[in-house]
Amino acid sequence: MTNKIRVGITHGDTNGIGYELILKAFDNLDIFDLFTPIVYGSDKVASYHRKMLDLNTGWHTIDRAEDAQDDRLNLVDVVGDEEVKIELGRPSPEAGRMARHALEAAVADAQAGKIDVLVTCPINKAGIQSPEFAFPGHTEFLQETYGQDALMMLMTSTMRIALATTHLPISEVAAHITPELIEAKLRQILRSLKRDFCLSAPRIAVLSLNPHCGDDGLLGSEEQEIIRPLLQKMNEEGLPCFGPYSADGFFGAGLYRHFDAVLAMYHDQGLAPFKALSMDDGVNFTAGLDLVRTSPDHGTAYDIAGKGKASPASFLQAIYTAIDVFRCRQSYDEANANPLSISLPERRRRDTNSSPS
Numbered sequence: 642m643t644n645k646i647r648v649g650i651t652h653g654d655t656n657g658i659g660y661e662l663i664l665k666a667f668d669n670l671d672i673f674d675l676f677t678p679i680v681y682g683s684d685k686v687a688s689y690h691r692k693m694l695d696l697n698t699g700w701h702t703i704d705r706a707e708d709a710q711d712d713r714l715n716l717v718d719v720v721g722d723e724e725v726k727i728e729l730g731r732p733s734p735e736a737g738r739m740a741r742h743a744l745e746a747a748v749a750d751a752q753a754g755k756i757d758v759l760v761t762c763p764i765n766k767a768g769i770q771s772p773e774f775a776f777p778g779h780t781e782f783l784q785e786t787y788g789q790d791a792l793m794m795l796m797t798s799t800m801r802i803a804l805a806t807t808h809l810p811i812s813e814v815a816a817h818i819t820p821e822l823i824e825a826k827l828r829q830i831l832r833s834l835k836r837d838f839c840l841s842a843p844r845i846a847v848l849s850l851n852p853h854c855g856d857d858g859l860l861g862s863e864e865q866e867i868i869r870p871l872l873q874k875m876n877e878e879g880l881p882c883f884g885p886y887s888a889d890g891f892f893g894a895g896l897y898r899h900f901d902a903v904l905a906m907y908h909d910q911g912l913a914p915f916k917a918l919s920m921d922d923g924v925n926f927t928a929g930l931d932l933v934r935t936s937p938d939h940g941t942a943y944d945i946a947g948k949g950k951a952s953p954a955s956f957l958q959a960i961y962t963a964i965d966v967f968r969c970r971q972s973y974d975e976a977n978a979n980p981l982s983i984s985l986p987e988r989r990r991r992d993t994n995s996s997p998s
Contacts, residue, residue, distance in 0.1 A: 645677045645711060646757045646964050649750060651743040652682030653762030654769075656728050656736045657941030658951040660690035662762060664698040666953040666960075667714040676964060679709045679756055681743040683720035689727055693947050706755040719746045729947040737768035744779070748786055751932050758933040758963035762956070763941045766808075777808035780927055783934060792829045792928040794902070795912060795938055796962070797919040801902040802911040803830050803928070814907045818850055818863050820871050823904070827875060827882050830902050833928040836973045837966045843901040846891065847872060847884035850906045854887050888914070921952060924959045926966065933966045935959040 653659035663680060664687070666672070680687075684702045691698060700714040709715040719742045726735055744764075750756050766778050776782040784791035794803045805826050806817050827845060834843035847868060851861030858865055868885045875882045886896065888905070892914040897903055905911025915923060916938065923938030937955035945951055 645675075646967060647706070647709065647755070648676045648678050648960055648963065649706070649747045649756035649759045650678060650680045650960075651740070651747050651759070651761045652680060652686070653740055653743075654732070654736050654765045654941045655683070655686045655725070655739050656731055656733060657763055657765070657943060657946050659762030659941070660687055661694055661946070661949070661951045662937065662953045662956040663687075663714075664691055664694065664696045665951070666957050667700075668696065668698045670712075673712040673714075676960070677709055677711055678714050678960075679706050680714065680716045681719055681747040681750075682716055683725060683739060684716060684718045685720065685725050686727060686739070687716060689725075690947070693729070694949050706750045717746065717750075719743050730943040732765045732768040732941075732943070734768065734771075737765060737774075738771065740764045740769050741771065741774045744782070748783070748932075752786075758935070758967050760956070760959050760963055761934065761936040763937065763939065765941050779934070779936065780807060783927055783930055783932065787930050787932060789931065790825065790829065790929050792826060792833065794830075794833065794926045794928050795915045795919075796924050796926055797915075797922055797958075800897045800915070800919070801834075802897075802915050803902055803904050804908060804911050805904055805906050807908060809907065811907065811909075815850065815861075815863065818867060818906060820867050823847070823868065823871055824875070826904055827871075827880070829929050830904060831880060834901055837926075837928060837933075837969055838901075839969045839973060840901055842881070844881045844883065844899070846886055846896065846900040846903045847882055848888045848891060848903065848905050848910060849885035852887065852889075854885050892918075921954050922958050923955055924962045926962060933963050933970070935963040935966075 700716045701710055702716050702718055703709060706717060720739060747759055751759055761779050780791050780793050792803055793807050794801055805823060806814050830845055831843060834840045850863045853860060855861040855864040864885050872882050872884060888910050925936045925938050927934040937959050939955055942951060
């Protein structure tokens with residue numbers, strides 16, 4: 642292995658567009674100058690999709706990540722000689738099982754330092770469920786695996802949107818909106834903006850839970866009792882968090898352009914406007930973990946699976962984002978490493994030598 646960043650990629654749901662994204666993205670040989678890609682998947686399934694899509698992308702099948710070669714698309718076969726049934730455009734337990742095998746193998750290699758970042762192709766959240774995988778999605782699985790609080794952040798070049806609550810029924814959202822949760826998420830966002838994106842003085846906008854910010858309690862009290870007092874507290878600490886803003890007017894007026902990140906209270910409040918504005922190049926980034934993990938901001942796209950219509954733009958942007966975050970972390974950690982302590986006599990000599998004569 643060389644010093645190139647090693648990008649681990651999981652193939653996702655094998656009945657969806659994951660392999661189409663991979664094969665199209667790595668048809669361009671120039672991309673191998675930037676990093677070393679290592680796909681966790683199946684040689685048989687990849688061959689099936691290549692033939693179905695009439696593509697010419699090649700790959701190097703390996704048994705372990707350590708055998709990956711530069712300037713090539715590498716594929717760690719996590720399925721082997723097992724017979725595989727592919728049903729394009731349909732969820733199936735078999736596709737979910739293969740998605741799980743790829744994810745578990747990639748995460749194990751990430752924890753062992755064999756890959757630097759992880760990019761996950763889309764899964765079917767219902768299809769992947771099993772006694773071995775009882776998580777709503779990638780984010781919750783990684784949070785459990787790493788024992789750290791994960792933060793879902795959707796991003797493009799013009800906006801970053803984080804979620805206070807993620808995969809919850811809408812009927813349960815209000816009960817989860819507490820001062821402790823919102824404060825924890827805001828502090829997570831601030832840490833991520835500084836370390837993952839090299840922003841020295843980030844600004845965060847906070848959306849309201851209720852329509853029209855609750856209309857002074859007429860439509861809900863969470864803004865008055867939870868969000869505003871918390872933002873005042875954080876402002877008094879010198880932390881630049883602003884709001885709450887009513888979500889409809891906030892996005893309608895383009896106010897997101899004036900902030901480095903936005904905290905939405907629940908899934909669709911943030912993701913609906915985000916995807917309407919950034920469906921083709923949006924990226925899902927999991928902040929708060931030691932692992933740098935990104936994914937394209939779309940699903941399995943069963944309706945177009947195998948038809949050659951899938952765009953790899955969001956997938957490629959997910960790769961580039963993971964690499965950028967990895968480099969930002971390296972720079973931040975180096976700049977903020979503890980300097981060698983200076984003894985008192987040495988400090989006095991230094992101060993004396995630097996004093997004007």
